[in-house]
Each structure stands twice: as structure tokens, then as C-alpha cells.
Amino acid sequence: MTKTYTFRPNYEIVDLFQGVRPIPELAEEVGMYSATSDFVERHGGPISRDILKRIPDWYYDETSSKNLN
Secondary structure, X not given: OOOOOOOOOOOOOOOOOOOOXXXXXXXXXXXXXXXXXXXXXXXXXXXXXXXXXXXXXXXXXXXXXXXXX
């Protein structure tokens, strides 16, 4: 018997990014997979920190209220 699972993503767009980063800049960016925002702030590159700055405060409040941080 085969079981089928369906995942329905529940996400919200919090910002749109315009423009393109040059390949050399992307190549130097450090990967930040599953990192906390504090870790990204301390160890991330300029692209990661720029993305972090764009996340609205309400997002952090909501994730904290759900114990997701």
C-alpha cells in the first residue's frame, strides 16, 4: 500500500527584491542555511544582512509567539 502526503505551503511574501547581484558578489556570500537572525547578523555577508534588514518586525513577533525562533 502506498501512502500519499500532500504539503500545502502556507507562506506570506514580506518583501520583493529588485535588481541583480553580480556573480563575484554572490560567489563570496557565505551560505546561511537555517541560521538564526542573530547568527546572520554576526557572520553573514552583505547580501544576507541586507535581506535580514528587510524582514518586518511583525514577522519576528509572530514567530516568537509561536515558538518558531
